[in-house]
Amino acid sequence: MTPKKIAAFALGPVAGAALGFIALPIITWFFSQEDIGRLAMLNVVISFSILLFSLGLDQAYVREFHEAKNKPALFKITLLPGLLLLIITLSALLYFDNIISRWLFEVDSLLLSLLVTVVVLSAFLSRFLSLILRMNEQGLAYSMSQLLPKLLLILIIGGYVVFAVTKNITNLVLANVSAILFTCVIYAWNTRNEWLLGIKENIDYSYLKSLISFGAPLIFGGLAFWGLTATDKVLLKELSNYEQLGLYSVAVSFAAAATIFQSVFSTIWAPTVYKWAAAGENLDKILKVNRYVLLAVIVLFCLAGLFSWVVTFMLPSNYNDVQWILIPCLGFPLLYTLSETTVVGIGVTRRSGFAMLAAVLALVINLLGNWWLIPKLGSAGAAVSTCASFWFFFLLRTEFAIYLWRPLPRFMLYTYTSLLVIGAVINSIYGEVYAIELKVFWLVMLCSVFVFFKNEVFEIKNWISRSKIKIQ
Structure with missing residues (x-):
């Protein structure tokens, strides 16, 4: 993938994160900590629905894309089973007297239940439609599809403030649902040529069977991974309260700045590495990419x-503890991204069963850690339990991949990630208590990269110098 295409893919996550930093403080100042905690539960349900009802076929689409002769047919066959199952499940839940809103928000509301239904369907469709843009390397369209909804969310929240709209959970959910629904519409428009062709295609059931065997x-691995990313929030709701959940969700949202790195890398990495594997070339570059990603994670x-x-200057005083728990919240996006470079095998x-096993074992650790x-x-x-669990997740994925495919130098990987x-x-x-000592620790860790990653630092410096010369 060329630098121009990488920049196109990076535009959406980078600009979207910047807009998120504008929206998040506004939300914390104008909505209660409890309602922000309730919104976190909505995000938990959205991620759960995508992971469960995708049936692993979203990953099958990515894996088979470069080898499939009929790509619109591949899209239809991977989307349809999960979509039908999701529609049936949501319809059944709506039948039971607002069980959705009562469990998620502890509010008895038909409107909230309907809004949750709409947002879950929209997010599910967006997931599959975005894969078309990813795999066809349409970076600009992919980025704009992520960026515009963030602008819409800021406009809606800003409108609430200007017109003194009631700041309750219903309006907070409505703002987020509008943004995600808008995302789905944009994705549908940008990918219309592909999915319109897919509608006309027949389903090859023998092919579907092979895809399901992969997915x-x-x-189960998806469910376990959802547990890794959601157990903390669910158990905070059950074992603590919505205030602690709100505080934690704000810390996670700030840590989500690291998902810029995760999102851009994952978007580019999966298609690229499978293309290399299909062609049987450039496999030595995997080790080099791993070193650069480890360097980025440390920094x-x-x-x-x-x-x-710095975040304390952006938030109300009741969010001061965010500065301390923000750092372990980075464990999910950064250690997960690093594991993507080691799990290739x-x-x-x-052998996707090994991916499931890694997620299940890490989930057990997370459950026990959170419960304790x-x-x-x-x-x-x-925050502590989830960070530690993702380190074990990274370790297990790495070791399983080495066992299945090829060896990987990992002394530096394990030493640095353990210290982090x-x-x-x-x-x-x-x-x-130990604010100064910890600042010294992080500074020493940062300086150490100039010793242990001097070749990578030198190459980055040369690349920046060459880029400046080209611009001039």
Whole structure:
């Protein structure tokens, strides 16, 4: 993929994150901490629905795209089973007297139940439609489809403030549903040529069976992965309260800045590495990419450790603890991204059961950790448990991939990531007590990259110099 295409894919996540930093403080100032916690539960349900009802066929679409002769037919055959199952499930839940809104928000509301139904369907369709743009390397369209809804959300929230609209959970959910529904409409328009052709295609049931055999283990792996990313929020709701959940969700939202890196990398990496595998070339580059990603992970953790205090100037005083728990919240996006460079062997060998096993084992660790720590530490306990769990997830994926495919140097991987996680955990629990000592720790870690990654730093410096010369 050319630098121009990479920049096109990066535009959406980067600009979207910038807009998110505008929207998030506004929401914290004008909506209650409890309602922000309730909104976090909506996001949990959305992610759960996408992972469960995709049936692993979204990953099958990515895996088979470059080898499929009829790509519109591939899209239809991977979308339809999960979509039909999701519609049936949502229809059944709506039949039971607002069970959706009562469980999610502890509010008995038909409108909220209907809004949740709309947003779940929209997010599910957006997931599959976005894959068309990703795999066809339509970076600009992909980015604009992510960027415009964020603008809409800011306009709606800004309108609430200007016109003194009632700031309750219904209007907060309505703003988010409008943005996600708009996303779906944009994706549908940008991919209309592909899915319109797909509608006319017949379903090859033998092909569907082979895709399901690949995707089936990913259903359970997807559920386990959802548990990794959602157990903290669900157990905060059950073992603590919506206030702690709201505090934690704001920290996670700030840590989501790291998802710029995760989103851009994952968008580019999956199609590229499978293209390499299909052609049997450039496999040596995987090791080089791994080194660069590890370098980026170290730098981002360290910068967060040094400058997390900045967020206190953007939020109300009741969110001051966000600065401490923000750092372990980086564990999910950064360690997951790093694991994407080491897990290649599982995808290449199509042994997806090992991906499921890694997720299940990490989920068990997360469940036990959250159950033990949340009653004692609240949101900090959730952050610590999830960060540690994602380190184990990264380790398991790496070891399984090595077992299935080819060896990978990992001394530096495990040493640095262990130190980062330990630093993040201490920061979350004792950050206020040992603030100066922890700043020194993060600074030393940051400086160490100039010793252990000097070749990569030198190459980055040369690349920047060449880019400046071209611009001039």
